[in-house]
Amino acid sequence: MRTYGLIGYPLTHSFSQQYFTHKFIELGINDAEYFNFSIPSINDLNGIIAAHPNLCGFNITIPYKKKVLTFLTDADQTVQELGACNCVHIQDGKLKGYNTDVIGFEHSLSPYLKSHHQKALILGTGGAAAAVAYVLQKHKIDFRYVSRHADASNLSYEQLNASIIQAHTLIINTSPVGQYPNLHEYPALPYEHLGSSHHLFDLIYNPTETAFLQKGKAQGATIQNGYEMLVLQAEASWKIWNGFSAE
Secondary structure (H helix, E strand, C coil), X not given: CEEEEEEECCCCCCHHHHHHHHHHHHHCCCCEEEEEEECCCHHHHHHHHHHCCXXXXXXXXXXXXXXXXXXXXXXXXXXXXXXXXXXXXXECCEEEEECHHHHHHHHHHHHHCCCCCCEEEEECCCHHHHHHHHHHHHCCCEEEEEECCCCCCEEEHHHCCHHHHHXXXXXXXXXXXXXXXXXXXXXXXXXXXXXXXCEEEECCCCCCCCHXXXXXXXXXXXXXXXXXXXXXXXXXHHHHHCCCCCC
């Protein structure tokens, strides 16, 4: 039985497990299974691998997309450039890292991009933020990170004002703020300065419409959640695990 899984903590919900379990049933794949591996420390990864000798690959989510790098035998060019990995293929005991978040984000965002989307704010600075930044650089969209504390490379939420919000018409939430069950939470933006030229992308898919997206829509902004991105990155992972190009 080929085993696959998701590494993260905590895994109170899992798109990946549900998606792949349904996929296996739908396609009549009887020799594959997908588990959640909720580990409180990335150091527990070796124990997971040892306990599952048929583990062929796994996805990585918060908070281990950067921490997993030290466990890799090899990494593709994208992982090397952005320093974050969300997909590992195990072959002959060797772990090679990939980033299918990049594929998922780029292909899901592209239909929404307009000529006026020249500047972006990335909310959060984790592994998913690195994938978002990679895609924005590819499309020559200037961006700034936003986090709780300002430093040389990050704005703080307190620094966001009308001129910054109005100039940055693409806003991507890569943080878990607003994710189920914390449905009433949202990033601390001055939402009153959003307008119809803005596009808000929330990498969260549960709930379908976070408070962040609701507030943006109320101001006339276009919005999208992370569901399509997750589907695309999952399918890219499946291709990698089966020896095909992820693109």
